[in-house]
Amino acid sequence: MTNSKCVLITEPALGTIIKPIHVYDDEHQAKLKALQEYTSSLLLPSTDSYHPWEKRWLSKPDTHPRYLRAAKWKLEDAKKRIFGTLEWRREFKPELIPPDEVKIEAESGKIILNGFDVDGRPIIYMRPGRENTPTSPRQLRHLVWVLERAKDMMPPGQESLMIIVDYRSTTLRTNPSISVASKVLTILQHHYVETLGRAIVVNLPMLLSFFYKGIAPFLDPVTRDKMRFNPDLFELVPRSQLDADFGGDYVFEWDFEAYWAQVVSYCGVAPDGTRVKKESEAEAEPASKTATVESETATPELELSATSPDDSSEEEDPDKLADAAQAMTLVDPISA
Structure with a gap:
């Protein structure tokens, strides 16, 4: 076993082949271009303080494909979906959550980002x-x-993540309410479409089986198909990457301050929630990762619309981003 002493795993196992790889034909490309033109027309004006972040999200190569895949390549449906997410992101501002705002929630280790599955998905x-x-x-x-941090850690070509929910020692008091669970599912299914690759549930006591019956109406069929109960985790996660609590070889000694500092540093998150590194540097960094992608199935580069950042765009300047973020007010995600 590897005794990590709370050392974060930031790369997939050596030799990992990133899957799935999405290939788009001419018809797909035409719809992608049409969706990009649509979102270009919705982009906030440059005078809006959130403009650089919205432009950054729309310029990411996986954004438009994910919404079209979720809509089963029905363009009008994809437009409605991405419009809804744009409204949510303008209100929630997920890129601008200061680490200190949510730090207390991470102290107990109830949600930990660490390691990768056999297909190179970050594990939560x-x-x-x-x-x-x-x-x-x-x-x-x-x-x-x-x-957002899991997306920061995705190796090139990977667009999804894996969630392992461990109900060991969970009681009726500590289990989230169905109301909270439905809000979580809404965010995942509506605003992080095609981001959940696998959802694994382990150690679920009979006492809490009602919980999944309660949230079943909120699960779309695609999400339901991605859920598995008590599977063989060794088929899904390399032993070297799997937490020893689940039978893996990675002994992760919980040290909150060490863990938190590593996540914030690796993902380049500034104290005000903005980015420490320039976007060009952040995009270049994953190139050194050890995961490999089969070149013959690589996703073709998409033609970016007018929302693509250029070398002189304002989101490239961390000082300007910090000034913009400080002028923003965070919105209550439940009452909004």
């Missing part, structure tokens, strides 16, 4: 039994902050 471990705070909007903001 959720342990409801470690709940340490009363229900509040901050819990949702913490979850979104972790989702």
Whole structure:
């Protein structure tokens, strides 16, 4: 076993082949271009303080494909979906959540981002039994902050993540309410479409089986198909990457301050929630990762619309971003 002493795993296992790889034909490319033109027409004006962040999100190569795949390549449906997410992001501002705002939610280790599955997906471990705070909007903001960090850690070509929910030591008191769970599912299914690759549930006691019956109406069929209960984790996660709590070889000694500092540093998050590194540097960094992608199935580069950042765009300047972020007011995600 590897005794990590709380050392974060930031790369997939050596030799990992990133999957799935999405290939788009001419018809797909035409719809992607049409969706990009649509979102270009919705882009906030440059005078808006959130403009650089919206432009940054729309310029990411996976944004438009994910919404078209979720809509089964029905363009009008994809437009409605991405419009809804644009409205949500303008209100929630997921890129601008200061680490200190949600830090208390992470202290117990109830949600930990660490390691990668066999296909190179970042793993988020959720342990409801470690709940340490009363229900509040901050819990949702913490979850979104972790989702954004998981996307930061995705190796090139990977667009999805894996969630392992461990109900060991969970009680009726610590288990999230169906109301909270439905809000979490709404965020995942509506605003992080095609981002959940696998959802694994382990150690679910019979006492809590009602919980999944309660949230079943909120699960779309695609999400339901991605859920598995008590599978063989060794088929899904390399032993070297799997937490020893689940039978893996990676002994992760929980040290909150060490863990938190590593996540914030690796993902380049500034104290005000903006980015420490320039976007060009952040995009270049994953190139050194050890995961490999089969070149014959690589996703073709998409033609970017007018929303693509150029070398002189304002989001490239960390000082300007910091000034913009400081002028923003964070919105209550539950009451909004």
